[in-house]
Amino acid sequence: MNILIITDSYPPEIRSASHLMQELAEGLNEKGFNVFVATTYPEYNLSKNQRGINYPEFTEEKNIKALRIKTLPHHNVNFIIRGISQLTMPYIFSLKIKKYITHVDFIIVYSPPLTLANLGASLKQFYKAKFILNVQDIFPQNAIDLGILKNRLLIKFFQYMEKQAYKGADVIFVHSENNERFLRNKHPYISKKLIVLHNWINTREFESFERKNYFRKLYGLENKFIILFAGVMGPSQGLDFVIELAERIQDIDDLVFLFVGDGMERKKLEEVARKKNLKNIIFKSFVSKEDYPLLVKDCDVGLVCLADKNKTPVVPGKILGYMGAGIPVLAFLNKESDGHLIIKKAGCGYSCLYGNYNEAENLIRKLYDKKQTLGEIGKKGLQYVKKNFDRDICIEKLINYFK
Incomplete structure (x- = not known):
């Protein structure tokens, strides 16, 4: 066929x-x-x-x-x-x-x-x-x-x-x-x-990799607490919200936001971070699909962001990537997004409404304070994604409609 x-x-x-x-x-x-x-x-x-x-x-x-x-x-x-x-x-x-x-x-x-x-x-x-x-x-x-x-x-x-x-x-x-x-x-x-x-992910691609700190060394972030945003930086993401949060938590010396990717908004975001003299935001280019699992596993938390101008229940695909890698998810989403429910059901991290600066800042500090138990939170996400969003499970459902 x-x-x-x-x-x-x-x-x-x-x-x-x-x-x-x-x-x-x-x-x-x-x-x-x-x-x-x-x-x-x-x-x-x-x-x-x-x-x-x-x-x-x-x-x-x-x-x-x-x-x-x-x-x-x-x-x-x-x-x-x-x-x-x-x-x-x-x-x-x-x-x-x-x-x-x-x-x-x-x-x-x-x-x-x-x-x-x-x-x-x-x-x-x-x-x-x-x-x-x-x-x-x-x-x-x-x-x-x-x-x-x-x-x-x-x-x-x-x-x-x-x-x-x-x-x-x-x-x-x-x-x-x-x-x-x-x-x-x-x-x-x-x-x-x-x-x-549901969107799917091949969890086997992540399980074949161990954390090697390759990207930590490459980017000079060996002793940092890394919150990773990996993907396209466009109007839909509303990442200026994250820039503001980075400014608020500069007192946490070893915490950095690592932005890996590109998009229409990247240059503007870099310029804002430069003008604010923010040392806790780092921008890097895309890494290959083959290296992506290594990148995510080198980080402590995976960040997802969707501006509140979005009014549809979209679930960012990055959520599953972070869950598949076994790291906690931190999400700032529009109220309509089903991402809130997935994160809550999986117990794989925290989410709040985009634009709620106080709550978002509290969640960042909460995850930082829990850094000794992040592995347990990440494991919950991995177990949930294997059960509900594994590629083979979803494709079997799709194949039923080929008959």
Whole structure:
């Protein structure tokens, strides 16, 4: 059976979405499926040793056929250019997919961008295939909430596109119960298509690594208490909140916030930290997916942040990465996020509402004071993620819809 995964982000690009889709592709391949991945050409969120490499357009990697397609710029650009890129992406993808892939039984599309969901509906007709839509960020609602999308005509256009994408899908997966409720209430006509499929993680990738303090030595942080934020630094994350918190807790001499990644907001955040003369914030470039488990295990706490402008129940993928590595999670999230519930159920750390400076500061100090017992908190997260979000468990649930 041939499975086509369509996503705008895939390794070597380093994002939660990239890792999620690679784990899906590898998991399906291990189950005996013939897997194709159509994605954009690697240009963003790369580690230093992955920049400047020429990648073939169509190649095979670990039995997975990867099609990497050059498109217009779609990250770290203004929203007009990004919008044009996303609108043209389905047409460019369609031509390349039809050129290289002759037969498909099931199409799985990761959204955002929403435009690729419409591509899924189109290819469904072309290949006479079933179309499964994996909705992560609910667009255009999230862009409206963040103030990115304001033009009424554009809002109506994207809402129409959203409706068509949902209509075209045979099954729509969302990653939490409240995301399912949100879409069911907003779009009652798709109620029967909606299924909760929690995001997954391959915990074996983390268990094969021991803490070696490699990154502590590399970054000169051997004797520091490290709170790690690893990922994209964009408007949705609202990391200026963390900068303010770092300023408040400068009295803890050996505590540092380690920001590893890139994004639209990184330069601004670095400038703010520089102007405030904050010595407890360090910025570093992305590390490769292969090195990511080592990085996380070298740190004491994993940080997640979502600005309160977000009004959808999104669960940041970083939470599972920290849990899989067995370190405690510290989360500052919008009130709607199901991340609060996951952290509470797992007992793997603490969360509070984004913008609550006093509570957030108290949680940081609480974790610092508990540094001798952080391993026990981290183990709870690892046990919970193995039971509920392990890759193979989630993929078995997905395979049921291939029948």
